[in-house]
Amino acid sequence: MDRGFFSNVELRTPGGRLYYTIAVIALLVVAALSLFPFFFAFTSGLKDSTEIFAGGLNLFPALPRWENYGRAWTLFEMPRLFGNSFVIVGVGVVLRLLVSSAAAFSLSKLKPFGGRVISLGFMLTLLIPSIAYFVPLYTTIAKLPIVNISLLNSYWGLWLPYCVDAFSIFVLKTFFDRIPSDLIDSARVDGANALHMLMYIVIPLSRSILVVLAVLAFVGLWKDFLLPYLVLTDPYTQPITVRLFYIADDYSVNLQMAASFMALLPPLVIAILLQRYMKIGLTLGGVKG
Amino acid sequence: MNAPYALDTEQATTAKKHRQPIKLSSLRAALPRQLTAYLFLLPALLLFALFAWLPILSSIQMSFQNVQLGGTPTWAGLDNFELMLRDPVFGTAWKNSLEFASWSLLLGYFVPVVIAILVREMRHGKAFFRIVYFLPTVVPAAVSVIIWRFIYDPDGGVLNELLAQFGIARQLWLQDVALAKPALVVVMTWAGFGTTALIYLASLQDVSQELFEAAELDGATPFQRIIHISLPHLYPVMSLMFVLQVIAVVQVFTEPFLLTNGGPGRETLTPAMNIYNRAFIRMDMGYASAWSVSMILVLLVFSLIYRYVNSKLMANTD
Numbered sequence: 024m025d026r027g028f029f030s031n032v033e034l035r036t037p038g039g040r041l042y043y044t045i046a047v048i049a050l051l052v053v054a055a056l057s058l059f060p061f062f063f064a065f066t067s068g069l070k071d072s073t074e075i076f077a078g079g080l081n082l083f084p085a086l087p088r089w090e091n092y093g094r095a096w097t098l099f100e101m102p103r104l105f106g107n108s109f110v111i112v113g114v115g116v117v118l119r120l121l122v123s124s125a126a127a128f129s130l131s132k133l134k135p136f137g138g139r140v141i142s143l144g145f146m147l148t149l150l151i152p153s154i155a156y157f158v159p160l161y162t163t164i165a166k167l168p169i170v171n172i173s174l175l176n177s178y179w180g181l182w183l184p185y186c187v188d189a190f191s192i193f194v195l196k197t198f199f200d201r202i203p204s205d206l207i208d209s210a211r212v213d214g215a216n217a218l219h220m221l222m223y224i225v226i227p228l229s230r231s232i233l234v235v236l237a238v239l240a241f242v243g244l245w246k247d248f249l250l251p252y253l254v255l256t257d258p259y260t261q262p263i264t265v266r267l268f269y270i271a272d273d274y275s276v277n278l279q280m281a282a283s284f285m286a287l288l289p290p291l292v293i294a295i296l297l298q299r300y301m302k303i304g305l306t307l308g309g310v311k312g
Numbered sequence: 313m314n315a316p317y318a319l320d321t322e323q324a325t326t327a328k329k330h331r332q333p334i335k336l337s338s339l340r341a342a343l344p345r346q347l348t349a350y351l352f353l354l355p356a357l358l359l360f361a362l363f364a365w366l367p368i369l370s371s372i373q374m375s376f377q378n379v380q381l382g383g384t385p386t387w388a389g390l391d392n393f394e395l396m397l398r399d400p401v402f403g404t405a406w407k408n409s410l411e412f413a414s415w416s417l418l419l420g421y422f423v424p425v426v427i428a429i430l431v432r433e434m435r436h437g438k439a440f441f442r443i444v445y446f447l448p449t450v451v452p453a454a455v456s457v458i459i460w461r462f463i464y465d466p467d468g469g470v471l472n473e474l475l476a477q478f479g480i481a482r483q484l485w486l487q488d489v490a491l492a493k494p495a496l497v498v499v500m501t502w503a504g505f506g507t508t509a510l511i512y513l514a515s516l517q518d519v520s521q522e523l524f525e526a527a528e529l530d531g532a533t534p535f536q537r538i539i540h541i542s543l544p545h546l547y548p549v550m551s552l553m554f555v556l557q558v559i560a561v562v563q564v565f566t567e568p569f570l571l572t573n574g575g576p577g578r579e580t581l582t583p584a585m586n587i588y589n590r591a592f593i594r595m596d597m598g599y600a601s602a603w604s605v606s607m608i609l610v611l612l613v614f615s616l617i618y619r620y621v622n623s624k625l626m627a628n629t630d
Contacts, residue, residue, distance in 0.1 A: 028534050046433060242450045
C-alpha cells in the first residue's frame with residue numbers, strides 16, 4: 024500500500040480531505056505558472072500585430088491567425104535553423120558518447136597505468152566553472168596549437184569541445200564497473216580484442232544508461248548559447264538558439280512569439296517522450312554533486 | 313557470512329601489502345595491454361588537453377600577462393590583479409552576484425522542497441506534475457528570454473496588464489533599478505525549480521512507509537511527521553542543492569546577457585558577463601583572465617567553507 028505522511032484512512036477524514044484539496048490547488052497553481060510562458064507564447068503567436076499590444080488581459084485572440092505560424096516558419100527560415108541545430112546537436116551527442124564510452128571502458132576494464140591520475144584530471148573539469156576558462160578555450164578554437172588550424176565557423180569548433188564531458192565518463196565508468204570481469208575475461212580467452220569487447224559486450228549491456236546520457240546531452244547541447252554564438256558568425260550555419268535571438272527584433276512581436284514557440288518544440292517533445300530516461304538522468308545529476 | 317568470499321578478500325589484501333616491485337619481464341607482458349588501454353583513452357585525453365586542461369592553465373598564465381588579441385603576450389606580474397581590485401566594477405559585479413544569490417535562495421530555495429513534499433503525497437497525477445514542473449528546464453535560455461521580454465514589456469506586457477486588473481501601476485520590470493534583479497531571478501527560478509523538485513521527490517520516495525506508520529501509531533500529527541521524518545531525510549540533499557544553486561548563480565551569464573545586458577546601469581552585471589565584455593568586446597584577454605582566476609578562487613573558498621561547516625554539522629549529529 025502506498026502512503027506518505029498521510030495514511031489513506033486519514034485522507035478520508037474531513038481534515039485530510041481539506042489538506043488534500045489545498046495541496047492539489049497549490050500544485051495546480053504552480054503548474055499553471057510553470058506552463059504559462061509556453062501558453063503565452065503560443066496564443067500571442069496567434070494574434071495580429073495590433074491586437075498583441077491592446078490593453079487588458081486578452082490572453083485568447085478573438086480571431087486566431089494561424090497563418091502567423093506559417094509566416095514565421097518562412098520568415099525566420101526555420102527549416103534551415105532546425106536543420107543546423109539537429110546536425111550540431113546530433114553529431115555532438117554521438118561523438119561525446121563515443122569518446123566517453125571508450126575512455127570509461129579503458130579506465131574500468133583495461134586498467135591503464137596512472138588511471139587514477141587521469142580520472143582526477145577529468146574530475147578537475149567538473150570543479151572549475153567553464154566560464155572561467157572560456158576565453159582561452161575560444162582562442163584555442165580560433166587557432167589550434169601546433170597545427171594552427173582555425174575551427175571558427177566550422178561545426179568541428181563545437182563538436183570537439185562538446186566531447187569534453189567528465190560527467191558522462193564517470194557515469195559510464197560506474198556502470199561498466201558493474202559488468203562482471205568474468206564476462207570480459209571469457210571473451211578475451213575466446214580471442215576477442217578490446218574493440219570487440221566494447222562493441223559486443225559492454226555497449227549492448229549499457230544501452231539504457233547510454234540513452235539516458237544521450238537525452239541529457241541532447242537537451243544540454245540544444246540549450247547551449249555562448250559557444251555557438253561566438254564560434255559561428257556565418258548566419259547560414261547558426262543553430263536556432265543563436266539565430267533566433269539575432270533576428271527576433273527585426274520582426275513584429277507576434278511573429279517572434281510564434282517562432283519562439285516553434286523553437287521550443289523539439290526539446291519539449293524529447294522531454295515528454297523520453298521523460299522516463301530524463302528522470303533517471305536527473306537523479307544521476309543529483310548524486311554527482 | 314560466506315566463507316570462500318571472506319577468504320578471497322583476505323588473500324587480496326595480503327597480496328596488496330606485499331606488492332612485488334614491477335619486474336621488467338612482467339612490464340613487457342603488460343605493454344600491449346597498456347597500449348590498447350591508452351589507445352581507447354587517447355581521444356578523451358587529447359580533447360580534454362586541448363579544450364579543458366590547457367585552457368585552464370592558460371587562463372591562469374594569462375592573468376599574469378598583458379594579452380591583446382593578435383599581439384604577443386608580455387609579462388605583467390600582478391598588474392592585472394591590482395587593476396582589478398581598483399576597478400569599481402569589481403565590487404559592483406560581486407555585490408550583484410551576492411544579491412542574485414540571495415534573491416534566488418529567497419525565491420527559489422524552499423519552493424522545490426515544498427513542492428516535492430506535496431507531490432509525494434498525491435495519490436493521483438504524480439506523473440503529470442513531474443513532467444509539467446520539469447518542462448521549463450529543457451527550454452534554451454536564448455528562446456525563453458524572447459518570451460519573458462514580452463511578458464515583462466512595460467506597455468502591453470501581460471504582467472503589467474495583470475497587475476492593472478488589481479489597480480497596481482505599471483512597472484518597468486527590466487529597467488527599474490529595484491526590480492531588475494528579482495525579475496531576472498524569477499526567470500532563472502522558473503527555468504530551474506523543476507529539476508531540483510524532482511531530485512527532492514526522488515529522495516522522498518526512499519523514505520520507508522513503516523516510519524510514517526510508526527509515527528502515526530505514536531500519535532504524531534501529519535505536520536509533525538513532515539518535520540521529523542520527511543525534512544530530516546532531505547537535509548543532505550538540501551545542503552548539496554544549496555551549494556549547487558549558489559555556484560550556478562555565481563556563474564550566471566546568458567539570462568542577464570540577453571535580457572538586460574547588465575543594465576540598468578550596472579545593476580545586473582555579473583562577473584561572468586564582465587569576463588565576456590573585457591575579453592570579447594575590449595579584447596583585453598589578460599585582464600579578463602584575472603577576473604576568471606578571481607572567480608575560481610571565490611568558488612573554491614566557498615566550497616571549502618561549505619565542506620568545513622558540513623563536516624562540523626555531521627560531527628555534531630553523530
